Amino acid sequence: MEQTVKIILDGRTYEFPIIEGTEGERAIDIRNLRKETGLITLDPSYPNTGSCKSSITFMDGERGILRYRGIPIEQLAEQSSFTETAYLLINGELPTRQELNRFSVMLNDHSLVHEDMRHFFENFPRRAHPMGILSSMVNALRAFYPELQERTEEEEIDITFTRLLSKVRTMAAMSYKISLGHRVVYPRYDLTYCANFLNMMFDSPVRPYVIDPDLVQALNVFWILHADHEQNCSTAAVRLVGSARVNLYAAISAGICALWGPLHGGANQAVVEMLMEIQAAGGELEPFLARAKDRDDPFRLMGFGHRVYKTYDPRAKIMKRTAHRVLAKQKRRDPLLEIALRLEEVALTDPYFVEHNLYPNVDFYSGIVLRAMGIPLNMFPVMFAIGRLPGWISQWKESVDDPGWRVHRPRQIYVGQGKRDYVPLEQRG
Numbered sequence: 001m002e003q004t005v006k007i008i009l010d011g012r013t014y015e016f017p018i019i020e021g022t023e024g025e026r027a028i029d030i031r032n033l034r035k036e037t038g039l040i041t042l043d044p045s046y047p048n049t050g051s052c053k054s055s056i057t058f059m060d061g062e063r064g065i066l067r068y069r070g071i072p073i074e075q076l077a078e079q080s081s082f083t084e085t086a087y088l089l090i091n092g093e094l095p096t097r098q099e100l101n102r103f104s105v106m107l108n109d110h111s112l113v114h115e116d117m118r119h120f121f122e123n124f125p126r127r128a129h130p131m132g133i134l135s136s137m138v139n140a141l142r143a144f145y146p147e148l149q150e151r152t153e154e155e156e157i158d159i160t161f162t163r164l165l166s167k168v169r170t171m172a173a174m175s176y177k178i179s180l181g182h183r184v185v186y187p188r189y190d191l192t193y194c195a196n197f198l199n200m201m202f203d204s205p206v207r208p209y210v211i212d213p214d215l216v217q218a219l220n221v222f223w224i225l226h227a228d229h230e231q232n233c234s235t236a237a238v239r240l241v242g243s244a245r246v247n248l249y250a251a252i253s254a255g256i257c258a259l260w261g262p263l264h265g266g267a268n269q270a271v272v273e274m275l276m277e278i279q280a281a282g283g284e285l286e287p288f289l290a291r292a293k294d295r296d297d298p299f300r301l302m303g304f305g306h307r308v309y310k311t312y313d314p315r316a317k318i319m320k321r322t323a324h325r326v327l328a329k330q331k332r333r334d335p336l337l338e339i340a341l342r343l344e345e346v347a348l349t350d351p352y353f354v355e356h357n358l359y360p361n362v363d364f365y366s367g368i369v370l371r372a373m374g375i376p377l378n379m380f381p382v383m384f385a386i387g388r389l390p391g392w393i394s395q396w397k398e399s400v401d402d403p404g405w406r407v408h409r410p411r412q413i414y415v416g417q418g419k420r421d422y423v424p425l426e427q428r429g
């Protein structure tokens with residue numbers, strides 16, 4: 001029997017259905033609330049609001065579960081590759097060998113960037129943050145690659161997805177090379193997606209880059225872990241901007257801007273900066289923990305806490321193992337990893353962090369992995385953005401394919417001045 005929720009207002013009873021997801025989460029369907037009662041709901045920052053139904057990613061923040069299209073993140077990180085995971089997210093199923101080969105060929109075919117785009121790149125100030133450059137360049141893709149009239153809509157969408165996935169990686173490496181004043185390295189047809197990226201970042205005419213399979217594997221894991229995370233801030237931005245039916249490049253560019261923030265995708269950079277600050281201050285943790293607990297101090301322990309996870313982020317567990325594995329293979333120690341391990345240990349037994357359910361999130365150890373690859377600090381959020389791309393694309397696709405699609409337009413409760421008259425300038429005090 002269908003369950004309902006009753007609202008009693010001015011003596012009248014209104015009933016609203018309870019809907020249930022495949023994993024048992026329940027929600028009150030209030031679609032007709034305003035029409036029937038004249039009321040709206042108020043939920044600032046949306047902690048209680050489901051903005052859509054989705055069949056892409058399932059996460060359970062209480063039990064620390066994350067699955068893409070039903071497959072646990074642990075299995076994907078261990079057995080899949082980033083390109084295969086991207087295919088899974090976008091198409092809903094793991095590819096057959098033939099489908100994967102076709103996808104890889106398409107990624108390869110679309111990996112070059114229009115030569116004219118280089119002039120664009122070259123004119124950004126040298127100190128510009130790569131996230132600002134990336135969001136501008138992604139938006140500019142529409143100008144360089146306008147809609148192809150001779151293609152069907154489906155073919156066009158397919159090409160746009162592949163173009164984005166492939167070119168974003170080339171553009172990210174290109175912006176890094178240009179920021180150094182170095183020659184751009186072109187993609188190679190004989191390398192896999194992750195190996196190609198590392199080669200474009202680090203190959204140089206005076207020091208050929210030797211591809212290390214362990215680093216390629218670590219990059220696959222890093223990008224798989226970032227590939228989607230249901231309705232987070234940047235994905236919600238992609239869906240919201242996309243709901244106005246802008247082109248996909250513009251919607252993704254909005255997602256990159258949202259991801260740039262230190263509370264979201266900028267956190268991996270902020271974590272390493274914080275660990276460096278602790279190191280520079282002599283390694284003592286207490287002053288930093290005290291600041292994080294002080295309500296009057298805006299400082300937060302970066303890489304800790306999450307809107308949904310109230311337990312250990314499953315991605316952080318895998319990232320921590322990956323950090324250990326990569327450093328062990330390189331026979332290197334990173335003093336920042338040692339600080340991070342100590343910090344985690346102390347924070348997890350500190351009553352403030354325990355009471356607030358604050359555990360390490362994906363960003364806590366990811367910076368250590370990126371450092372081991374040689375990725376410069378200001379490129380960390382860009383690495384997150386490349387990883388999140390399949391998620392943004394699949395969520396955009398699901399949103400625009402929804403037959404019940406409408407432009408996203410929240411309401412508000414106005415609490416400003418009542419009606420008053422305009423006062424001419426000469427009469428103001």
Ligand code: CMC
Pocket residue numbers: 229232262263264265267292293299300301302303304305306307308356358361362363
């Ligand atoms: N350090 C200290 N206190 C914290 C922290 C932290 N990292 N995170 C949350 N709190 C406290 C916060 O002060 C508040 O305390 P009180 O209730 O006493 O006022 C309480 O915990 C709840 O915090 P909130 O800000 O209401 O929680 P939120 O769900 O709005 O924010 C968050 C989630 C991730 C923005 C936040 O935990 C944070 O700022 N963490 C640090 C930044 C970070 O690591 N971000 C990466 C998130 S994971 C990657 C991604 O998906 O983008």
